[in-house]
Amino acid sequence: MRSRSSAASGRRGPASVDRPLASLLLTADEAAVLRDLQSPNRSVRRGQEIISEGRRCTTVFILTEGIAIRYRILRDGQRQIINLLLPGDFAGVRSCFFENALYSIKTLTKSVVAPVPVGRLIRLFDTHPRVAAKLFWSFSCETAIYAEHLVALGRRSALERVAHFLMELLTRLQLIGLADERSFRLPLTQETISDALGLSIPYVNRVLHQLRDDGLVRIKDQQVVIDNVEELSALADFENMYLKPLSIAELLAEHE
Amino acid sequence: MRSRSSAASGRRGPASVDRPLASLLLTADEAAVLRDLQSPNRSVRRGQEIISEGRRCTTVFILTEGIAIRYRILRDGQRQIINLLLPGDFAGVRSCFFENALYSIKTLTKSVVAPVPVGRLIRLFDTHPRVAAKLFWSFSCETAIYAEHLVALGRRSALERVAHFLMELLTRLQLIGLADERSFRLPLTQETISDALGLSIPYVNRVLHQLRDDGLVRIKDQQVVIDNVEELSALADFENMYLKPLSIAELLAEHE
DNA sequence: CGTCGCTTTGATCATGATCAAGGGATGTGG
């Protein structure tokens, strides 16, 4: 957690993370294996598409620095953001598994990505099964985030959705050392929030106002400060368990 | 497609499938490996919980026969269905990765499940990497279904959602030989649909009426007949690509 | 100084929720 204070402070620049793929809990050896997969890092401008819906996609990326969104544009031009990609996340694995990418991914900040050819990723299963198992595990856990998002869209009010969204972000960013106890730094426009939560921009504006009036959250410039974590959590019915999987080691130990 | 006609006919009884885990495209050897993992099949009554939210879960299940839902009950009693499990699907893998199951799974029909201890599943990565790779691939592809569901909840109208939901079901059931060109058999109550799509029961009723009046879909008893697949597809903005991943073989061939 | 990206606000509208009843089926126990 060394980088916490600097990362969460007002300092300018793209979010980055000490330990890429920290959630995988890789050993030094395993991390080296993953590094070997990667082609040289590529720097990406803010707002650039890394993966484009409808185009063939044969390379996945590890988002080393920066924030990105995975989204879909519907025929009437509406956008739905599927999820946010944070440093350490893989991008585009699923896209490679289909004839054409199903979603687009674009950066919200200046970013750095490490390309990995899918072929190599799959061969990992033969060459380094342990690492592959951890990847499998990691991807499975990510699905929990999708599911929670789905519950929010299906059954929660606008207020609850926004609260939940912000709590999830806080927690996820904390887990990679990019947020402190109650705040983080992110270029989070109201449009981004509305497209993530299936709401309109003006309504998100009103909801944010209410949250601010109630002393729960302030978003100013690119700083999100949660003034009352307890209450926001309660409002959102937020349980952070879905962001905190057991490690593979724990799983195996348990079933020996 | 041998079983199609009988499976999709009006014949009574739980849906079953010729080739369990057909989507994995396993070789005979690989299928044998998977069979070896399984404990003896267990028969499950209709409406029974296989996995309960909040409880520790150390066994996954392959749904051999029958239909199930994965869902979450919110504190106010509302239910959100995350997805439908069809024959051949794995159930509960994610639940095992957390301290407590995040969602419940219960059957909609009389079912048969084959329990598999997680430990064994994970050890598969060491012992049979090819099979593990296919599992990984299969799980990744499943996420596409979540994502599409998410887009529907976030940005589609009630009418589009229902249309999309039915088209997805038709396609998924066709892929496992449980639906014919335009119809399938499933105990699909309006409550199930409403909880899957984040709508109220009365409104689903009205939407279904409209679809019927427009000559697009009839649901009667447990039979769903799509009278106009073309038009329903168009209405739903349904692209079936997300249900048709490339095979691993294709992927590897492409990147040799 | 003007434009662009983002936020804010107000007025109006509509999609879909909620509330309340009733209406078949099917099934079950007396």
Place this chain on the structure above:
DNA sequence: CCACATCCCTTGATCATGATCAAAGCGACG
């Protein structure tokens, strides 16, 4: 064989959450 219960579908009336439309404010930046 009937009474009753249960499950699911249906319908109507009313309500409200959140969308839409329109316009203005407000930095930041070239």
